[in-house]
Amino acid sequence: xxxxxxxxxxxxxxxxxxxxxxxxxxxxxxxxxxxxxxxxxxxxxxxxxxxxxxxxxxxxxxxxxxxxxxxxxxxxxxxxxxxxxxxxxxxxxxxxxxxxxxxxxxxxxxxxxxxxxxxxxxxxxxxxxxxxxxxxxxxxxxxxxxxxxxxxxxxxxxxxxxxxxxxxxxxxxxxxxxxxxxxxxxxxxxxxxxxxxxxxxxxxxxxxxxxxxxxxxxxxxxxxxxxxxxxxxxxxxxxxxxxxxxxxxxxxxxxxxxxxxxxxxxxxxxxxxxxxxxxxxxxxxxxxxxxxxxxxxxxxxxxxxxxxxxxxxxxxxxxxxxxxxxxxxxxxxxxxxxxxxxxxxxxxxxxxxxxxxxxxxxxxxxxxxxxxxxxxxxxxxxxxxxxxxxxxxxxxxxxxxxxxxxxxxxxxxxxxxxxxxxxxxxxxxxxxxxxxxxxxxxxxxxxxxxxxxxxxxxxxxxxxxxxxxxxxxxxxxxxxxxxxxxxxxxxxxxxxxxxxxxxxxxxxxxxxxxxxxxxxxxxxxxxxxxxxxxxxxxxxxxxxxxxxxxxxxxxxxxxxxxxx
Numbered sequence: 001x002x003x004x005x006x007x008x009x010x011x012x013x014x015x016x017x018x019x020x021x022x023x024x025x026x027x028x029x030x031x032x033x034x035x036x037x038x039x040x041x042x043x044x045x046x047x048x049x050x051x052x053x054x055x056x057x058x059x060x061x062x063x064x065x066x067x068x069x070x071x072x073x074x075x076x077x078x079x080x081x082x083x084x085x086x087x088x089x090x091x092x093x094x095x096x097x098x099x100x101x102x103x104x105x106x107x108x109x110x111x112x113x114x115x116x117x118x119x120x121x122x123x124x125x126x127x128x129x130x131x132x133x134x135x136x137x138x139x140x141x142x143x144x145x146x147x148x149x150x151x152x153x154x155x156x157x158x159x160x161x162x163x164x165x166x167x168x169x170x171x172x173x174x175x176x177x178x179x180x181x182x183x184x185x186x187x188x189x190x191x192x193x194x195x196x197x198x199x200x201x202x203x204x205x206x207x208x209x210x211x212x213x214x215x216x217x218x219x220x221x222x223x224x225x226x227x228x229x230x231x232x233x234x235x236x237x238x239x240x241x242x243x244x245x246x247x248x249x250x251x252x253x254x255x256x257x258x259x260x261x262x263x264x265x266x267x268x269x270x271x272x273x274x275x276x277x278x279x280x281x282x283x284x285x286x287x288x289x290x291x292x293x294x295x296x297x298x299x300x301x302x303x304x305x306x307x308x309x310x311x312x313x314x315x316x317x318x319x320x321x322x323x324x325x326x327x328x329x330x331x332x333x334x335x336x337x338x339x340x341x342x343x344x345x346x347x348x349x350x351x352x353x354x355x356x357x358x359x360x361x362x363x364x365x366x367x368x369x370x371x372x373x374x375x376x377x378x379x380x381x382x383x384x385x386x387x388x389x390x391x392x393x394x395x396x397x398x399x400x401x402x403x404x405x406x407x408x409x410x411x412x413x414x415x416x417x418x419x420x421x422x423x424x425x426x427x428x429x430x431x432x433x434x435x436x437x438x439x440x441x442x443x444x445x446x447x448x449x450x451x452x453x454x455x456x457x458x459x460x461x462x463x464x465x466x467x468x469x470x471x472x473x474x475x476x477x478x479x480x481x482x483x484x485x486x487x488x489x490x491x492x493x494x495x496x497x498x499x500x501x502x503x504x505x506x507x508x509x510x511x512x513x514x515x516x517x518x519x520x521x522x523x524x525x526x527x528x529x530x531x532x533x534x535x536x537x538x539x540x541x542x543x544x545x546x547x548x549x550x551x552x553x554x555x556x557x558x559x560x561x562x563x564x
Contacts, residue, residue: 036065040072047079055079070100078112089116090128093135103139110140114149121153129153142173151183160187178207185217194224212241212248219251228258246276253285265289280310287319296330299323311474312501318361318368325418335418340411340447350469353513354410354478356453357506358385359471360424360441362392362402372470372506373407373441374515375452377562383450384562385441386553387505388520389430392439401426409447410478420447428560435491436548437520438556453507456514456550462487465511466495468519468545470503485516486544493517493547508547517547 039062046055059076063069077092093113097103117132133150137143151166164187170180185200201218208214219234235252242248253268266289272282283306290299300323306316329335343351360371371391377384385407392402405424413419424441464485471477483497495508499522508517524544557563 036062036069038062039065040069040075043072043075043079047075052079052083056083056085068099070096070103073099074103074109078109081112081116086116086119086123086125086128090131093132097135097138110136110143110146113139114143114146117146117149117153121149126153126157144170144173144177147173148177148179148183151180155183155187158190160191163187176207178204178211181207182214182217185214185221189217189221192224194221197221198225210241212238212245215241216248216251219255223251223255223258226258228255231255232259244275246272246274246279246282248272249275250279250282250285253289257285257289262289262292266293278309280306280313280316282306283309284313284316284319287316287323291319291323296323296327300327314370314473314501315368317473318363318370321361322363325421328416328418332416338417340409340420341413341417342411342449348412350478350480351410352451353509354469355447355449356451357469357478358407358409359477360385360387360391360505361406361408361421363404364394364402369402370471370473370502371504372502372519374505374507374518375450376440376557378446378450378452381445383443383446383452384427385424385443386507386518386557387439387441388437388518389432389439390437391505392426392441393429393432401429405441407441407443409450422446428562430556436552436556438518438548438553440557440560440562453509453513453515455554456510456516461485464516466497466516467509467511468495468497468499468503468506469509470499470506470519470522472500472502474500474502483545488549490549491552493549495545495547497545499523499545503545516550518550518553519545519547521546 039058043055043058043062046052046058056076056079059072059079062072063076066072073092073096077089077096080086080089080092093116113132113136117129117136120126120129120132130150130153133146133153136146137150140146147166147170151163151170154163154166164184167180167184167187170177171184174180181200181204185197185204188194188197188200198218198221201214201221204214205211205218215234215238219231219238222228222231222234232252232255235248235255239245239248239252249268249272253265253272256262256265256268266286269282269286269289272279273286276282283302287299287303287306290296290302300320303316303320303323306313307320310316342355345351348354356375358373358375360369360373362369362371369391371387373385373387373391375383376386392405394402405426406421407424408419408421411419422443422445424443427440427442429439430436462485465482466485467480467482469478469480472479481497481499481503483495485493486496487494493508493516495517499519501523503519503522506519507515508519510516522545524546554563
């Protein structure tokens, strides 16, 4: 950004302006307007000569004699903009429109405002950019590029309705505008209005039939509309345009998979892997296809590779764990009868605590996940486990419960052995529109040594030392993380603690292992984060987590008749 005009350079003007000001009352209006005109013309001439700093001084001098000239403020703003004085330029534009809200001007002023908006976007000054774009449109009501830039900025801010209005205005002006139709399709996809998205992409493809990305977007939209054959047609069209794009073959495979054409799906996935050998989702899709083809060893390798390439790909982790366990049992059915290997308290002081915490596997048609739960109650041969609603329900999409839920108990099996697992069922779950992210599972015939946790009488205070034990997707099982209570409200505990995906549903414990909350959200970033403990968070921007306070949990469990 260039420097402001030097005060030293303009100092010679100060005595003159003071003298002029003292004579204003005595001077006739015609002379005042004449001085204004002289300075304004001088500003225009200096601008033409590229003497922008001198032009700024000239325009400012002109405004001393006529501060009601919207046009002069407009010209001043344009020169300030050229000199990189962006905020000063914006203020001058504002003054021009304040003087004359119906201001009209030549197209150059509108283009300057549009360019100012673009610069503000680059500097992430989004409110200033919106002002500039809107004023450019005010000056030039059919300014397509300004509508598009404003729409793109609003899209970036996820202001879907406002962005949509601008794109629709573009189409009113230019019915063949490819960018507007594509952007509208993207907005409707974000809103999961697949039918409208389809209409927009069809319009866009009609304008540009050789655009592979539009064909791909349309194919993905057809899949959401459960029209896999049309999706296949779109992917094949896109592949003819971009035959070396692995993602297109991956999407083609998914469409064949939806049609239960496993052989064609596998062939497409293999081509996708050839073109994009580091795309984890391709390996995951190969894994799922091979499971259905009962090629379990090959499926395991592909799921393990997917998890290696993308450690946060939960579905691959879930299926890899399930396959590894199933193959081990198939090769040695006696594994199910072997006693659990539980370390002594001397080897692992946290072993008794970990036994009361379970790893949850939720498998379904719409989602698969890993989470954590903890024992709240035991009665004879039954235990009740507290976890999060989002661990066992596809809360972001279909709201369906997992088709199969199993819980795994802590132990340290030898190589080739497995941990004990049992089927669980959901007995209580908070409604989707309920603020409390809570569910309760029931398990029959658990290990005899499993005990429920003690509940703290209060959440605790800020800076209270706490610990969480959970099952992070990225690394390890029954991992310990330590931190402190950061802030407490009736509905939320903010914790300064490094935890990631997979800790959800786990207990927040005091030093004497009393539960003060239930982890509800992990992987949040906050300042003054704790030092990393045994959980390696190098791949994540962690530092904070949220939990539901135990008082709220206890009240809900009492309402459900589970806890007294």
